[in-house]
Amino acid sequence: MTNLAPIGEDLLEAARSLQGETIELRRSIHAEPEIGLQLPETQKKIVESLTGLGLDITLGQSTTSVVADLDTGKPGPTVLLRGDMDALPLQEDYVSDFQSKVDGAMHACGHDSHVAMLASAARLLSENKDSFTGKVRFMFQPGEEGYHGAKYMIEEGVLDGVDRAFAIHVVTNMPNGLLSTKGGALLASADRFEITVHGKGGHASAPHHCIDPIPPAAAMVGGLHNIVSRDIDPSQSAVLTVAHIEAGTTNNIIPASAFLEGTIRTFDEGVRSKIKDAVSRVAHGTSQAHGCTCTSEVISGYPVTINNEEQALLTSRVASALVGADGFHMAEDPALAAEDFSYVLNQVPGAMAMMGVCPDDVSPAEAAPNHSNFMRVNESAFYNGVGLYAAMAMVG
Amino acid sequence: MTNLAPIGDDLLEAARSHQDATIELRRSIHADPELGLQLPETQKKLLESLTGLGLDITLGESTTSVVADLDTGRPGPTVLLRGDMDALPLQEDHVSDFQSRHDGKMHACGHDAHVAMLASAAQLLCENKDELTGKVRFMFQPGEEGFHGAKYMIEEGVLDGVDRAFAIHVSTNIRNGLITTRGGSIMASADRFEITVHGRGGHASAPQNCVDPIPAAAATVTALHTMVGRNVDPMRSGLVTVAHIEAGTTNNIIPPHAFMEGTIRTLDETSRAALAEGVGRVAQGTALSHGCTCTHEVIPGYPVTINDPEQATLAGQVTSALLGADNFVEMPRARMGAEDFSYVLQHVPGAMAFLGVCPDDQDPTTAAPNHSNLMRVNESGLTNGVALYAAMALVG
Numbered sequence: 104m105t106n107l108a109p110i111g112e113d114l115l116e117a118a119r120s121l122q123g124e125t126i127e128l129r130r131s132i133h134a135e136p137e138i139g140l141q142l143p144e145t146q147k148k149i150v151e152s153l154t155g156l157g158l159d160i161t162l163g164q165s166t167t168s169v170v171a172d173l174d175t176g177k178p179g180p181t182v183l184l185r186g187d188m189d190a191l192p193l194q195e196d197y198v199s200d201f202q203s204k205v206d207g208a209m210h211a212c213g214h215d216s217h218v219a220m221l222a223s224a225a226r227l228l229s230e231n232k233d234s235f236t237g238k239v240r241f242m243f244q245p246g247e248e249g250y251h252g253a254k255y256m257i258e259e260g261v262l263d264g265v266d267r268a269f270a271i272h273v274v275t276n277m278p279n280g281l282l283s284t285k286g287g288a289l290l291a292s293a294d295r296f297e298i299t300v301h302g303k304g305g306h307a308s309a310p311h312h313c314i315d316p317i318p319p320a321a322a323m324v325g326g327l328h329n330i331v332s333r334d335i336d337p338s339q340s341a342v343l344t345v346a347h348i349e350a351g352t353t354n355n356i357i358p359a360s361a362f363l364e365g366t367i368r369t370f371d372e373g374v375r376s377k378i379k380d381a382v383s384r385v386a387h388g389t390s391q392a393h394g395c396t397c398t399s400e401v402i403s404g405y406p407v408t409i410n411n412e413e414q415a416l417l418t419s420r421v422a423s424a425l426v427g428a429d430g431f432h433m434a435e436d437p438a439l440a441a442e443d444f445s446y447v448l449n450q451v452p453g454a455m456a457m458m459g460v461c462p463d464d465v466s467p468a469e470a471a472p473n474h475s476n477f478m479r480v481n482e483s484a485f486y487n488g489v490g491l492y493a494a495m496a497m498v499g
Numbered sequence: 500m501t502n503l504a505p506i507g508d509d510l511l512e513a514a515r516s517h518q519d520a521t522i523e524l525r526r527s528i529h530a531d532p533e534l535g536l537q538l539p540e541t542q543k544k545l546l547e548s549l550t551g552l553g554l555d556i557t558l559g560e561s562t563t564s565v566v567a568d569l570d571t572g573r574p575g576p577t578v579l580l581r582g583d584m585d586a587l588p589l590q591e592d593h594v595s596d597f598q599s600r601h602d603g604k605m606h607a608c609g610h611d612a613h614v615a616m617l618a619s620a621a622q623l624l625c626e627n628k629d630e631l632t633g634k635v636r637f638m639f640q641p642g643e644e645g646f647h648g649a650k651y652m653i654e655e656g657v658l659d660g661v662d663r664a665f666a667i668h669v670s671t672n673i674r675n676g677l678i679t680t681r682g683g684s685i686m687a688s689a690d691r692f693e694i695t696v697h698g699r700g701g702h703a704s705a706p707q708n709c710v711d712p713i714p715a716a717a718a719t720v721t722a723l724h725t726m727v728g729r730n731v732d733p734m735r736s737g738l739v740t741v742a743h744i745e746a747g748t749t750n751n752i753i754p755p756h757a758f759m760e761g762t763i764r765t766l767d768e769t770s771r772a773a774l775a776e777g778v779g780r781v782a783q784g785t786a787l788s789h790g791c792t793c794t795h796e797v798i799p800g801y802p803v804t805i806n807d808p809e810q811a812t813l814a815g816q817v818t819s820a821l822l823g824a825d826n827f828v829e830m831p832r833a834r835m836g837a838e839d840f841s842y843v844l845q846h847v848p849g850a851m852a853f854l855g856v857c858p859d860d861q862d863p864t865t866a867a868p869n870h871s872n873l874m875r876v877n878e879s880g881l882t883n884g885v886a887l888y889a890a891m892a893l894v895g
Contacts, residue, residue: 291704295750307740307762308687308835317720317741324717344703345713346754347747354691354742354760364750366703439704 109234110424110494117231118490121223125485128152129219130201136190136208136215140166140246140255145188145218149243152222156229158241165255169243173228179237180266182496183451185444186221187214187247187270196476211478213273213460218243220271220485224492235497240265246443249404253446267414268453269495270444271488273480275470277459280484282422282491284456285434286415288370290408291342293441294379297364298323298386298399300350304359313357317350319393320361324348326385327365334381335374342368342439343378368439370407408445411452418454421494426487458488505630505893506820513627514886517619521885522878524548525615526597532586532604532611536562536642536651541584541614545639548618552625554637561651565639569624575633576662578892579847581840582617583610583643583666592872607874609669609856614639616667616881620888627893635892636661642839645800649842663810664849665891666840667884669876671866673855676880678818678887680852681830682808684766687738689800689837690775693760694719694782696746698791700755709753713746715789716757720744722785723761726777731770738764738835739774764835766803804841807848814850817890822883852887856880 128148135144146167153160158171167188195202195209203209225241242261246252262268277283300323302316324345331341343365350361367382369375379401390397422431434457444455460480461467471477524544531540542563549556554567563584591598591605599605606612621637638657642648658664673679696719698712720741731737739761746757763778765771775797786793818827830853840851856877857863867873 293704293751297750306836307742308689308738308764310738310740315740317744318724320744321717321720321741324714325721328714342704342706344706344711344751344753345717346703346750346752348713348716348757349745349747351743351745354693355689355740355762356742357740358742361744364747366751368704439702 106499107420107424109497110421114494115425115486115490117227118223118486118493121226121489122486125219125223125489126482128222129215129482132215132218133210134201134204136203136205136210138190138192138208140250140252142167142188142245149218149222153225156226158225158229163256164259166245166252168245168256170261171225171241173225173232173239175232175236175238177236179499181238181240181264183240183242183265183268184221184224184492184496185242185244185268185270185447186217187244187252188218189214189245189248189250189252191248191474193476197479209476211475212248212473213480214247216273216460216480216485217271220488221492223489227489227493228496236499239496251443253443257446257450262447262450265451268447268451270455271458271491272442272455273460274457274473275461275478275480276467276472277457277461278467279459279461279463279481280430280487281432281459282426282430282456282487283432283434284410284415284418284454285437286410286412288407288437289410289455290437290442291368291370291439292375292407293404294367294375295364295402295404296367296382296400297402298397300361300390300395300397302359302395304357307355307357310357314394315357316359316361316395319389319395320348320350320363322393323363323386323389326389327382330378330381330385334377339374340370341374341378367401370437372407375407405441405443406445406449408442408455409448410454414452414454417498418456418495421498422456422491425490425494456491458484460484502895503816503820506817506890510890511821511882511886513623514619514882514889517622517885518882520622521615521619521881524618525611525878525881528611528614529606530597530600532599532601532606534586534588534604536646536648538563538584538641545614545618549621552621554621554625559652560655562641562648564641564648564652566657567621567637569621569628569635571628571631571633573632575895577634577636577660579636579638579661579664580617580620580888580892581638581640581664581666581843582613583640583648584614585610585641585644585646585648587644587870589872593875605872607871608644608869609876610643612669612856612876612881613667616884617888619885623885623889624892631893632895647839649839653842653846658843658846661847664843664847665814666851667854667887668838668851669856670853670869671857671874671876672863672868673853673857674863675855675857675859675877676883677826677828677855678822678852678883679828679830680806680811680814680850682806682811684803684833685806685830685851686804686833686838686841687764687766687835688771688803690763690771691760691798691800692763692778692795694793694795696757696786696791696793698755700753703751703753706753710790711753712755712757712791715786715791716744716746716759718789719759719782719785722781723778726781727774730773730777735770736766737770737774739778763797766833768803771803801837801839802841802845804838804851805844806850810848810850813894814852814891817894818887821886821890826883854880854884
């Protein structure tokens with residue numbers, strides 16, 4: 104039962120009053136980025152900021168996750184709010200007081216902001232426990248950047264008893280403070296494939312004594328690119344890119360093998376599995392035609408991130424009530440990036456929203472994108488995120 | 500005027516009497532291999548072995564070559580005999596008392612044997628100067644392995660006044676002691692090509708924002724192989740091998756460039772020119788059809804090695820007289836390897852012959868080939884080479 108009554112200027116103002124500590128936590132985490140599933144320093148900072156709020160805190164076993172439960176004591180749904188915690192293996196090249204102190208690690212995807220906004224939302228909701236019902240579960244998750252962190256937390260029970268789930272992701276290429284989402288596919292699946300063609304090497308002047316793996320590898324590039332145009336419903340979207348090909352060392356030796364790898368992105372699990380099968384078919388068929396053998400593997404990445412239609416709609420209404428209709432945008436097209444919140448959305452109805460954090464001195468189109476070594480976050484928008492996190496719990 | 504009279508058992512016996520010296524010099528050079536155009540140690544050893552023979556010795560200026568002239572004082576032709584001196588950049592893995600003492604350098608193409616045989620032939624001819632007319636020029640040449648050593652020596656005048664030329668190359672894949680040659684093309688031209696396809700890189704999930712060079716490179720591989728079958732006279736031989744292809748670094752980034760390199764081999768200069776032109780045409784046209792640009796280069800290597808038919812016949816007659824008909828066989832077809840004696844044969848009539856040096860415990864078809872890290876020379880076959888060098892000078 105949607106109750107938009109608590110959502111409005113007062114809630115936004117309450118979020119704004121936490122702006123100082125949101126920024127402080129974000130900068131502290133930004134300066135000490137950690138990568139992967141084990142993020143002890145980040146976990147410590149989260150636990151410190153949640154201390155004294157009366158939350159029931161559970162630390163992860165296989166990872167340094169933090170699950171914090173807020174129980175209003177009144178009957179109602181359990182809403183999960185997620186913030187991911189991990190940084191990227193990247194050298195930060197933007198100079199600031201809180202520039203990364205760790206060589207080769209950087210919060211270039213805004214997860215520092217996600218943690219800080221979610222911690223402030225936890226504080227805000229704890230302080231306003233009386234004005235809503237049910238339970239809120241705060242899911243602080245390591246290893247979103249390719250480490251399948253959500254999967255570990257699901258295995259440890261983070262979704263037990265959860266009725267719906269919500270997450271925010273900041274984006275520098277959107278106007279500062281703008282909130283956005285869409286129903287259905289929001290982000291792509293991203294699978295990796297690797298193919299090794301096995302022939303027989305030898306002298307480049309004696310091809311008849313060899314089984315040259317380079318011609319089949321070349322033919323495969325053509326064949327693989329035909330999959331999307333010939334095997335897939337033209338009304339569906341998919342990308343297959345052979346991004347890396349490598350064989351041989353010099354001009355006069357036929358190598359024994361050739362290597363290809365690339366990425367497959369789709370917005371539909373049916374399309375995804377069809378392309379997986381076709382990659383293997385093309386790899387093996389082409390190899391056979393050239394007298395070679397091959398090994399091919401499709402390494403599953405994150406599934407398609409699919410927002411529940413109703414939850415996306417709810418997000419749009421809550422966001423509009425919170426920041427005004429001008430501050431929300433219903434997106435038309437999904438983006439080809441991938442996200443492991445998809446694992447959560449495969450199990451409970453929910454939605455992910457995007458929030459613009461474009462710096463004031465650049466346009467969204469020109470801003471250094473997420474994953475850039477110069478990525479910058481406009482912190483002034485944080486209270487919109489804090490307010491939206493809290494609001495999505497308060498609407499029950 | 501062919502005079503086979505001095506050729507026979509006596510000559511072979513004389514060569515055999517030099518066998519210890521031949522083996523000693525060969526092993527000494529084998530243990531101290533040198534690469535390229537500057538081979539001071541090899542030159543020193545060679546000069547020591549030629550000392551006291553009454554030869555007129557000229558050292559190279561641009562390389563460490565040695566030209567030694569034997570003048571009988573009687574009118575007659577000048578016959579050039581060549582032995583190449585340089586080793587290969589290879590680690591020797593066969594253990595022996597004379598295993599290479601230098602890491603990453605090995606006489607794996609038998610040039611140590613060539614130098615030793617030619618030095619013994621010089622000794623033998625000097626001792627039998629009375630049976631000779633005209634002059635003999637011993638050409639000890641650095642830099643055969645891709646360094647165009649013969650070209651430098653020709654520029655310094657090694658062919659001035661030369662009437663005909665002869666060279667021996669040992670091969671482990673031929674029965675020990677067997678001599679073989681043929682008229683016309685005996686070894687291939689070997690040119691190298693490099694192609695770089697230029698596109699525009701970007702994210703592998705956004706191919707529409709990129710110009711992907713990999714499909715263009717893949718199509719180029721296929722088109723290059725088709726071009727050989729369509730542009731070379733079916734009665735002639737031509738070979739294009741793309742031996743090395745490299746583009747990209749990982750699965751999710753479309754690279755800006757794709758690199759290919761390979762070898763072009765032919766047995767006649769017409770086909771060689773057609774393939775060099777065809778490689779450029781295919782590279783440029785294929786790149787264009789994919790919206791890419793490309794840069795390509797054909798780097799000329801050695802020309803086709805073409806034996807003068809009369810000189811090849813002479814070599815066969817001389818061998819049969821010297822070693823018996825059982826020890827000569829006409830080569831049915833050319834080898835696709837390359838040799839810079841081709842430069843010499845472009846200027847003066849001459850021939851190159853192969854001498855089998857297959858070890859006694861191996862089979863010619865499976866013996867570690869020339870250029871192998873395990874290549875071994877059957878030194879007992881070297882007598883035949885010493886005698887053949889000498890005989891080719893004695894026939895005047």
